[in-house]
Amino acid sequence: MRADNSRTSEAGAGWTCGSPGTFEELVPARVPPFSWRRPSVLWRSRNDVLARLFGDPSNAIRRRCVAALRERGTPAAFTVHRSAPEFSFMLLGDTGEGDRSQYAVVPPLLNAAAGTDFMVIASDVIYPAGDAADYPDKFFRPYGGYPGPIYAIPGNHDWYDGLRGFLRVFCDLDADYAPPPWRGPLGIVPRLLWRRPGEVDQKVLDEARARYRGAPGQRSVQPGPYWAIDTPSLRIVGVDTGITGTLDREQGAWLREVSAGPKPKMLITGKPIHVDDTCRPGRIEGGGTVDAIVRDPAHNYVLAVGGDIHNYQRYPVRLDDGRTIQYLVAGGSGAFMHATHIIPRTSAVEEDAFRCYPLRGDSLSRYSRLYGRWLRMPGLFELTPQEATAAVRHRLGIRPGRGYDATEPSFRARFVAAVLGVPRGRRARPRFLRLPVRRLPQRFRSELADWDEPPFFKSFLRVDVTEDELRVRCHAATGCGDHEADPPVEDGVTIALRHRGP
Ligand SMILES: [Fe+2]
Structure with missing residues (x-):
């Protein structure tokens, strides 16, 4: 190994x-x-917003699925x-x-x-x-x-x-x-917008299973x-x-x-x-x-x-x-x-006992490159892994995750770390002072942070x-x-x- x-x-x-x-x-x-970034992809995920605003129908649908599974003889355990x-x-x-x-x-x-x-x-x-x-x-x-x-x-x-x-x-x-009917005058909104399941083409699924995962040991x-x-x-x-x-x-x-x-x-x-x-x-x-x-x-x-x-x-x-x-x-x-650099110095367990991957410094460096590209200001935003690690160490008061020298971060690195959401110690930074990395509009912003290299x-x-x-x-x-x-x-x-x- x-x-x-x-x-x-x-x-x-x-x-x-x-x-x-x-x-x-x-x-x-x-x-x-x-x-x-494709609007069609976000539109297909709209049931998330509807469930949170108007009530999650998952429990009701699951009950019916489980009843059908039991009916066909699945043991209750x-x-x-x-x-x-x-x-x-x-x-x-x-x-x-x-x-x-x-x-x-x-x-x-x-x-x-x-x-x-x-x-x-x-x-x-x-x-x-x-x-x-x-x-x-x-x-x-x-x-x-x-x-x-x-x-x-x-x-x-x-x-x-x-x-x-x-x-x-x-x-x-x-x-x-179908989801249970949402009640009340606003119930018409999810009733109209709820995305129904896509069609199941059994032949296509059978072919894919046979082609890729058709061996007896793979079936379950x-x-x-x-x-x-x-x-x-x-x-x-x-x-x-x-x-x-x-x-x-x-x-x-x-x-x-x-x-x-x-x-x-x-x-x-x-x-x-x-x-x-x-x-x-x-x-x-x-x-x-x-x-x-x-x-x-x-x-x-x-x-x-x-x-x-x-x-x-x-x-x-x-x-x-x-x-x-x-x-x-x-x-x-x-x-x-999802960013790890927004995780504060931990209180649920001692920071030294906590582990994450990617390291917070690498996460910040990755996001700084994304923001540099999106905002067309790479000179301002982009931090090397070493610069980002120094900024994380400075703001959180933790040991660096990699054996870099304990150099002081530049003012620019501290600024980027602050606006990209690195908390100060155990305190999360007020939301209005930072660019979105995680929470609302995390649904869109963090998910846009998808890269392919x-x-x-x-x-x-x-x-x-x-x-x-x-x-x-x-x-x-x-x-x-x-x-x-x-x-x-x-x-x-x-x-x-x-x-x-x-
Ligand atoms: Fe997920």
């Missing part, structure tokens, strides 16, 4: 590439470059049983734009995945709106080389299609359920949009957080049931619980939160991983009872990158489980050819699995 990564050198981060990535050969020639106590799997999040930034992940992924048993995609399998028609180029084709089955939990973008494409591909269910049908994978050493629990992050009452009851007992557990969710140094516990309809279930000592969760935010973050949170739960964000496996700063996880321990490694996908065979390891943690109650 290689020793260099983004923490050791600029070359390790992919700022300088020794050779171009071979992934170029995988990108389908006829697919137009995916761009969030929604559980896949695997008998081997020792196994490995790959975990990706927010993959499916179908462009170069997704395909750049494929060669390093396949190399790092040697010997693994299955793969999981956590959140946003297909952008922009989960359409079945997008599965051939954004799912079957890129992962055709992975020999094992792939399970998934949907993200908000998969729900913009009413989950129809997702259920068709992963659960072998064709479900086209998962129990539902939420599921558990039960093994003798670990239970992996995947929840479906819909568009706005709430679990329906029935899924909440299921989650409590599969979480019971002392067997060690790992949660995979469409919305991370700890992210950007804030805790979002995840509401359950009828009361309670996902995080309360994860923290309950009787349930023995050791790890909770969420997609949705497109980078890597790890918070080893120590609870009052002395246990530590690792909370990870792992949504950086293909789509545009290295370093991509993509990442994916490999999880290795034995009877006694679980090891997670975060690999980088930079897009450089010299990083494909043996992708850099940006972070790793080993967790002891204790098969006993509290």
